[in-house]
Amino acid sequence: MATAATADNDLVEYGFRRVIITITAVLCALLEIVDTTIVNVALTNMRGSLGATLTDVAWVITAYAIANVIVIPMTSWLSQQFGRRNYFAVSIIVFTVASFLCGNATNIWELVAFRFIQGLGGGALLVTAQTIITESYPVEKRSMAQAIYGMGVIVGPTLGPPLGGYLVDNFSWPYIFYINIPLGIIATFLTLTFVRSPKYGEKLKANQVDWWGIIFLSAFIGSLQFVLEHGQQDDWFSNSTIIILSTVSFLGLLAFIWRELTYKYPIVNLSVLKDGNLRIGILMGFILGFGLYGSTLIIPIYTQQILGWTALDAGMLLIPGSITTAILMPFVGKMIQKGIPQSYMISVGFLVFFFFTFWMHNVMTPDTGVEHFYWPLILRGIGLGLLFVPITTLSLSTLKGKHIGEGAAFTGMFRQLGGSFGIAIITTFITRFSQKHRVDLIANLDGSKFEVQERLNAMKRMFRSKGFSANEAMQKAYQLFDLSILKQSTVLAYMDIFMALGIMFLCCIPIVLLIKRSKNKVDISDAMH
Template sequence: MATSIKSSSFDEFGYVHGPLKWAIAFTASLGAILEVIDTSIVNVALTDIQATLGATVSEVGWVVSGYAIANVVLIPLSAWLGDYFGRKTYFIFSLIGFTISSVLCGLSFNLPMLIVARILQGLCGGGLLAKAQAILFETFPPAEQGLAQAVFGVGVIAGPAIGPTLGGFLVDGLGWRWIFFVNIPFGIIAVAMSLAFLPKNKDRKEAQNQAVDWWGIGFLIVAVGSLQTVLEEGEQDDWFSSSFIVTLAIVGIIGLGLFIWRELKTDHPAVDLRVLRHRSLAAGSVLSAVVGMGLYGALFAVPIFAQSVLQFTATQTGLLLAPGALASAIVMVLLGKLSSIVDARFLIAMGAVGSSGVMFQLATITPQSGTDDLFWPLVWRGAFTVLMFLPLSLAVLGPLPKKDVSAGSGFYNLTRQLGGSIGIALLTTLLDQRQAFHRAILLTQLSPYDPETNQRLDLLNGALQSQGMDAATAQQQALALLSQTVDIQAAVLSYADCFRVVGVGFLCSLPLLLFLGKGGAGAKAPIGH
């Protein structure tokens, strides 16, 4: 019965009509949401994981790095894997693997087991994000792509903010293992929906009869895995002063060169780089990397600022980010209709300029800033980010022939993920460098000959002695408190510098809009096969 319903729902161009298309949209989007949320949900639990499993800070960092590395390796291979095994089969396999690996993560009794389970989770999750977007482009006709991508985009944009919010509640209320166990019911639901609603696999004889590009796959794993590891671990290992990072960088660059050479030479590549002949995809992928840097980089900085400077708990930090995630979801739905009639380049420009303005506003933060001061900037950040994300997806992938959508989606999503990793790596380094710089500047203003410094020390000393502390101890504590004040002020100034850099980055990306098409506003005819 289900098969006949699905068959009658296809039109002459292969697009789906009727209620089935929305069932497919929610099914694909649920898989993508699970993957995106798990990218950030672990961040608020690292301290608890470290304490439970007896790990060092550098060791527990691999819980995040292992997932990210595995994720970016699989994303560009998702198109070939979908063609070889069948789109429906591969998507369901990824969902089942993601759910099982989530169980293994929650049951982990030591750190190596958790890291291996997270790598498996990242490998399975890498097939969900790009494949979900490709499924939507292949299911909906061009005129309805705006609404379809809005459904998908709600999860991708709101996910990085939902993750810490949900993670904070789970860690504080139930323990860190539940940030993985929570995936189980949703994974089961997603598998059931995929079995029921996704169209059956197309004929795969042509793909299966082709020789597997093992060399291309091997070079890709070496190149992307090495470069992602450099981004994940570079700051902690002091970048190129570490022989480990230098070696990985060299291996990654050589592997990347060999990968590009191999994929352009072979007739049946594992990753079809020839899709970059489409100008919209080439330029849009660069812009996607910039959006990823701003989206994930800024979202990475805000929770750390809230917890390290404002002393927020994990739950409070999650609640701080929640209104921005809600704003993203609301604007995404509203934009779904608007994007089909308004030039995508105009919307992206509005988003870039607006996001830049928000970053400059966040740069005015002080040690006294609280939830009220951050509320509206974070709400506007959520809204303006959508103006870049949804129209950019339509402008980049909308003009592609239907046969190139899957490969194009994989490459497009890869650049956003890599952009996020680059953004986080750059901002982490910038934070450390600027904090050391500002601390040095502030210390030059503190002198035993400075009346204001002596007055502040006398006040602190008197307050501490009034609480029963002896003179010598009070003097030491007063100096410690003054040093702590300097550290906090230096941290605030360094975060302000980071927000300014992100704002400038958004503005510098505007010339790339000249290479994009109109997106949804220009998509009036069905995409050819």
């Protein structure tokens, strides 16, 4: 214990050095997370300039996500093998070079390949940045370090769409990648100058490396991520590719678990999952990712698809809530330092998120204005602020030594997977609920009613005034009426989704009761020792 404490104290920074390391770590976390969402608003432009289909261009998102979730669980092990500072610096360089190559891609598959490489570099930045920033603070301020890191993780997904929209509207889509280059160069320089690595034990020889574990993990996570990204557009299990990859993912999971439990030098230490608080924490982290990434997806799509907003306006809508989260995070860190139980904050956070979804359910119409979204999204920001740091610290609260780093990798991976599941399930159910509501609306629509006839005649008169014949005007009136029904059914589907999200968060509150209280403050700096 004395050795570990000495190592921890050796890595604590003060004054100017700590400020620089904090800025570097947050910058790298932001770079990685912004890039998960920044491309969403540029896909149409990419299709046009690269001559790609919608299915092809979706791989730009999928390749990055697959690389991310594969490398996150291996980050702790890779840091030990190569030294954390070296691994972090190389990851930034890989991310930066791949960003340049993405911007210069001449066809869609070049872009997909470079996005995969970018994802490999980016995934490493998340967990490593979390550990570096935490180790730079003394033990009594570690919850504040988590809060500072959390600002990047929570704010990042909402910065992507407006930033991407601005760059695409005013420049062109390659600039969403070029913007990473100067930031990456600065981050690399600061890392090599200021970041220090803890001392590690003996490195593994090449023949001791868990190559089969890496292969099984890649098969499991990679296939699962593909299924989640493409399931809805490929009609899930009606598609042979989805069936094959689901089978590969399941078998890969079984083989991975067997390998990690039986091999002497596992790439991922599964025994850490024996800890009850970690299991509960990664479940709540999964739900947090589900709500965070799910709502970050659903709100811009709703405002663009139903309300006709631009991508930039849709992205800007999320900014006030993100600022609220960023302001709240340090206060949450101080509350934890003062001994307020994290379980109380998590319970309140889940409840606040439920109120946000309930409020959104009630304000959604085909004509909702920006003023109706403002306060619900502020409430969302408060809920997220009350969830991230307490969930992270509670997940690791009963772990010790290097198990904390291994636990942190699991929390990061499950938060990302929660986002992937959230996006996949939400997009699927929007489509299915829309179809159901459309059928219900048409079934209850009586064409002989005066109100229906009056509306159709009003539309017909409008088209007649524009020079259409009586038959053409009537046909267009029916088309417009049908479009109105489709729009209304889609709004009802979004309302259902928000209510389901809220109920899911509400159901998480009792899980908090299962958490064991730890008398010791979690020392996240033990993560890599």
